[in-house]
Amino acid sequence: MSHLQGGIAVITGAASGFGLEASRIAARLGMKIVMADVQADALELSSHDVAALGAACGSGAEVLAVRTDVSRAADVDALAAATLQRFGAPHLVFNNAGVGAGGLVWEHSARDWEWVFGVNVMGVAHGVRFFTPLMLAAAEADPAWHGHIVNTASMAGLLNPPNMGLYNASKHAVVALSESLHQDLALVSDQVHAHVLCPYFVPTGITRSERNRPHDLHDAAAKPTRSQLIQQAMIDQAVSKGRVTAAQVAQFVFDACAENRFYIYSHPKALGPVQTRLEDIMTPRNPSDPFQDKPEIGEQLRQALREG
Numbered sequence: 001m002s003h004l005q006g007g008i009a010v011i012t013g014a015a016s017g018f019g020l021e022a023s024r025i026a027a028r029l030g031m032k033i034v035m036a037d038v039q040a041d042a043l044e045l046s047s048h049d050v051a052a053l054g055a056a057c058g059s060g061a062e063v064l065a066v067r068t069d070v071s072r073a074a075d076v077d078a079l080a081a082a083t084l085q086r087f088g089a090p091h092l093v094f095n096n097a098g099v100g101a102g103g104l105v106w107e108h109s110a111r112d113w114e115w116v117f118g119v120n121v122m123g124v125a126h127g128v129r130f131f132t133p134l135m136l137a138a139a140e141a142d143p144a145w146h147g148h149i150v151n152t153a154s155m156a157g158l159l160n161p162p163n164m165g166l167y168n169a170s171k172h173a174v175v176a177l178s179e180s181l182h183q184d185l186a187l188v189s190d191q192v193h194a195h196v197l198c199p200y201f202v203p204t205g206i207t208r209s210e211r212n213r214p215h216d217l218h219d220a221a222a223k224p225t226r227s228q229l230i231q232q233a234m235i236d237q238a239v240s241k242g243r244v245t246a247a248q249v250a251q252f253v254f255d256a257c258a259e260n261r262f263y264i265y266s267h268p269k270a271l272g273p274v275q276t277r278l279e280d281i282m283t284p285r286n287p288s289d290p291f292q293d294k295p296e297i298g299e300q301l302r303q304a305l306r307e308g
Contacts, residue, residue, distance in 0.1 A: 003146045004257060006060070008090040010034045010083055010131065012070050012123065013097035015042035017204030018152065018197070021250035022094055023050045023063075030059035032087040036068035036079055037097070038212050043067060062087075069214070070097045070123030071115075080130040089138035089147070092257065095127035096152040096197075099212070102231025103224075104305075105165030112166060115217040120170035121177070124151045128181060132192070139191035148257040149185075150195040150264070151178045157198060158274045161290055163231045163301065182262055195256050199249055200267040201235075201242045230304050 009026040013019035014035035026033045027050045035050065037043040047065035054061025064086050068075045083090055099119045101112060128149065135147040156164065157171030178196035185192050224232070249266045256264045265271065276288050291298025 004029055004031065004091055004148075004254065006030045007092065008032045008034075008083070008087045009092040009094065010036065010079070010090045010127075011092075011094040011096060012036045012068065012079075012127065013152070015039050015046040017096075017246050018199070018202075018250050018253070019094065019096045020046050020050075021245075021247040022096070022253055023047075024053055024247075025250055025254055026092070027051070027054035027061040027063070028057055028059055030054070030061050031092075032062045032064075034064045034066060034079070034083045034087070034090070036066050036070070038067070038069045040067045068097075070095075070126060071118030073122075073126050073129075076123075076126035076130050080134060083131075084134060089134040090131060091135075091145075091147050092150070093127060093131045093135070093148070094150045094152075094253065095124045096150070097123050098152055098154075100235070101166045101170075102164045102235060103166075103228035104163060107225045107227060108166045109219060109222065111217045111219055115213055116166050116170050117173075118217075120167075121173045124174050124177060127151075128177070132181075132185075135192045136189055139189050143191075145191055147192045148195060149181065149192070150197055150253055150257070151181075152197045152199070153178065155198050155200045155265075155267070155270060155274075157196075159277055159290070160287065163227055163234075163305075179262075193257075193260055193262075195253070195262050195264055197249070197253060197264040198266075200244075200265075200270050201238045202244050202246055202249055202266055203239050203242050204246050227305055230301070234301070 009031045011019050011022050014023050015037035023033055023035050035043060035047045043065050047063050051063040066079050066082050068079050070076055097119060099116055101116045139145050151174055153174035154171040156168045157175040160168050175196055178194055182194040185194055244266050252264050280287050
């Protein structure tokens with residue numbers, strides 16, 4: 001972690017969850033922190049909190065808050081320009097902003113697809129597009145310089161749980177993008193590294209993502225479908241029981257950077273279904289029942305969806 005001490009960090013989705021906790025860790029490390037979030041009021045409060053933490057621990061941390069909609073290329077371009085002008089090329093870029101979505105895959109509107117992919121996929125793509133060249137240039141200018149790009153995906157990016165296909169698809173895209181970034185960076189540099197974060201059920205603000213959906217991508221006349229309401233309730237219940245905290249996951253991110261470890265998991269013991277999925281693909285056989293270890297949950301979901 002020594003190469004991040006006193007360095008520069010850019011963190012999206014920084015007003016809550018993993019982003020806020022990562023900002024707090026960065027403050028303790030005396031980093032110069034660029035906190036970005038689409039929610040301006042929450043960002044203002046969070047950035048003051050992180051700046052106060054840096055001052056209290058005497059780390060010398062500095063904070064720059066930039067209201068950013070990561071789905072918009074112009075916003076991320078401006079974020080990169082502000083970072084470079086104020087602090088220089090970042091040593092850590094945490095493309096963390098994301099939104100959630102649940103329900104049967106055919107019930108999502110075109111606006112749903114545009115919103116979720118805009119934030120979850122294009123938000124990461126824009127972060128990679130605008131920050132990677134800055135980091136490579138810094139590495140070329142200084143053989144001792146090292147940087148890390150961390151993209152937040154999900155365990156849903158390694159699996160395909162039912163009734164959340166839109167979210168799954170967006171997070172699979174992030175995993176593929178991140179793996180490709182890892183390989184591409186290895187072709188051109190030994191100093192800039194990629195990582196992908198695949199958390200499981202951790203209490204963050206993502207279950208209430210709708211609060212930040214842009215008006216032009218929101219259909220006021222549309223009501224949540226039965227499957228969407230059921231999935232929201234199930235996710236709320238699962239997240240509420242989560243024992244791993246956002247602060248712990250943020251520390252996992254910094255640990256992975258220190259160890260140059262690509263895959264970052266919040267719940268390594270939850271990887272069993274990933275192995276099963278790979279066996280399905282390699283056999284090949286039809287996708288396994290995701291509820292084979294807990295059939296009562298699968299039966300509950302089927303009955304709830306078929307009642308209406």
